[in-house]
Amino acid sequence: MPYKRIYSLLLLLFLSTTNLFSQAENLQKQTKSLAQKATLLMKNENYEKSLILSRQALSQAIALKDNNLIAACYNTIAANFDQLAEFEKALFYYKKGLIYADKTNNNHLKNWINNNLGNIYCFDKKEYAKGIYYYKKSLEYSSKIADSSEILFTKLNISWAYFDIGKFNKGLPYLKYINKHHRIHGDETTIVALNMLNGMYYSHANNPQKAHYYFEKAIELGQKSNEKSDLSFAHQEYSKFLFKIKKFKKAYENLYAYNELTAKLNDEEKLKKVNVAGINLEIDEYKREIDNIKTEYKTSHQILLEKQSKNKFISIIIITILLLFIVFSYLYFQNKQLKQTNNLKDIESKIQENIITASINGQEMERKKIASFLHDNISALLSSAAMHLTIFSTKNQSNSEEITKTKAILIQTHYKIRDLSHRLLPTLLARFGLFYALNDLCEMNSNSTIHFHYSSDVSDETRYDEDYEMKMYFIVSELLNNITNHSEANKAKLHLKELNKQLHIVVKDNGVGFEINQYQTIEGFGLNQIKARINTMEGKFTIISKPNQGTTIEIIAPIDYKS
Structure with missing residues (x-):
């Protein structure tokens, strides 16, 4: 009998362990699938859904403690913000992704994150020294994985960065490599930039005949493709060269084409015109x-x-x-x-x-x-x-x-x-709504001193009236600022739920607190203004606080749904 009992216990333990491994494996597969869908949505310019799925995948990846998946999710989130021209947020998430990527052996992912950081520093922030540093790190990893197309792509970026700051001698070795290997390892996305770089170099080298040839070839190829950005740069650099050799009419034609393309690119990013x-x-x-x-x-x-x-x-x-x-x-x-x-x-x-x-x-x-x-x-x-x-x-x-x-x-x-x-006016609020913006606000305000925990019973995809979302965003933003500046707390929570067509908001911290009957006289808190706003919305505003026992603020506001 004792042997049978021990055998039964061992069998039960084995089955439980097998079940746990199976659950973890299924969660990992589900997380990878979510991350892949998020990346595909981002490539198809569906940034809202991509951000939603990539954040879901990130939460599951953190639960799994899978550094490779965490880094990939951060990279996708950053790439979405990069496409939305939110470069500071993109920089923040790329760097987070790089921290986790460096803990893995995934040199392919390290290559792309470093390359993306180089793009932001060189072409958005104009900090070329940092940008070139990350490009060279990217080149190091692409060389390790022996990916010829990525090596060529990275050297193209390095050459462009050096040429953009007038360091042609440093960029020339990379350009020579690209000219030599582009037919084998290049593609349509890099051919316009390659011809433009050749035009820039021969303009610098005072060889007008070759400069003309490469600039015009870059423009011809750019007009056939969808590379509007590269085509606009080609027109710009060609106009500079034409001014240099005093062919002003043609220079102005290319300058006009550059301005027209730039205006079109800007129009694609506009949300509204301002009157x-x-x-x-x-x-x-x-x-x-x-x-x-x-x-x-x-x-x-x-x-x-x-x-x-x-x-x-x-x-x-x-x-x-x-x-x-x-x-x-x-x-x-x-x-x-x-x-x-x-x-x-x-x-x-x-x-x-x-x-x-x-x-x-x-x-x-x-x-x-x-x-x-x-x-x-x-x-x-x-x-x-x-x-x-x-x-x-x-x-x-x-x-x-x-x-x-x-x-x-x-x-x-x-x-x-x-x-x-x-x-x-945060772009994230206008594009993706209140819940996404508040989630991001908590994450961005968290630091080594205080952590803001965000939770919501409402789907991040839920949208309300635009003015209503803006009011509630700035009310919560003011409350979070009060916690950061006055509470001396190290933990805070923001929870939202929707009940009976009313939005319930709870903001809680573990800070020093205060006497409620004195808050009207405290300068800088803005609580009176918030209370007045909630009252005019026929809502409720409640404060629960005592000295050294933290503060809880509850808001109930009728929802103004999107028409």
Whole structure:
């Protein structure tokens, strides 16, 4: 009997272990499938679904502790942000992916992440030293896996980066390699860039005949393909060369083609056009709304005062005629006067809330339109100004320090304006909605000092009315800022759920807390403004806090669904 019992226990243990291994294997297959679907969606420009699936895959990969899958998921998330022109976020996730990729033997993945980092530093941030460093790391890994096409692709990027900063001698060895091996290992996606690079080199080497040949060949091939970006660069570099040799008419033709292509590329990234007059009209509308509220308040106040005066007169008559009812009349009218005073206070409080809400709504509308205006117009104008200045200096063969500094200032201003427009109105909120934006907000605000945990019972794909999403995003953003700046907490939670057509939001931290009856007087928290906004939405705003016991804020707001 004892032997049979031991055998049964061992058999049960073996079956349980086998079942666990089978579950882990199935989860790994499911995670790989999700990651592959996310990558395919990204390549097909379906960035919203790609981000959703890649984040799901990332969560499962972290649970599996599979560094290879984690790195691949981070790379896909970063690539989506890269395509959406959110380069700072792309940089953040590429670097996270590289941390996990370096823990694996997947040299193919290391190659691509390093190459993508090189692209951002060279062509978006214009930090060529860092970009070339990552390109060379990419070349190191592509050489290890002996992938000839990736070696050629990476050397093409290195050559381009060196040529872009005028270091032709350093870029020439890489260009020679590409010219030698492109027929065997190259493809249609690199042929336009290769011819353009040859044109740039022969322009530098003062060989007009070959420069003409390669530039025109790059443009011819670019027009046949869908490589608009490479084609626009080819027109730009060709125009620089033509200005250099004083063929101004043809130079301006290519410059015009470059501007036209650049405008088309910019149009593809636009969400809305901004009308400055429209902004002013919105401001005037909100001012009129506030004036109307004040007028209504004065009218109500005047009516109540007139009623009060009339009632006092009647009371005097009644008291004079009927002395027996003096006490009763006194109590009656005093009670009525108290109610009227309370009504006045309620009206005044409601007006204050409406004024605050109207003011903040106006600010958010301005924020939205100004962000689009900065991104779509001012940023494009600065880029154009920098380009024209470059052409001017090339045409006049001027390398003065003032022109160089002016170009640097224009480029720096361009990136600062672009970053400002993203801070005014996050692209992720406009494209993918409230829940995706709040998830990303928690992740971006987390650091070594404090961690924000995000959870939601609502699908990330759920969309509400655009203005409603913007209001709730900035309310939660203000609460998270309060935690970071005032709570001294190291952990915080954001939880969302949808119940009975109402959005329930809970923000909780383990910080120092405060006395609730004192929060109205605390400067910088903005809780009064948030409470006023929720009240005007006919919602509820609750604060639970005690000193040294953390703070919990609960918000219930009726949902304004997307029409």
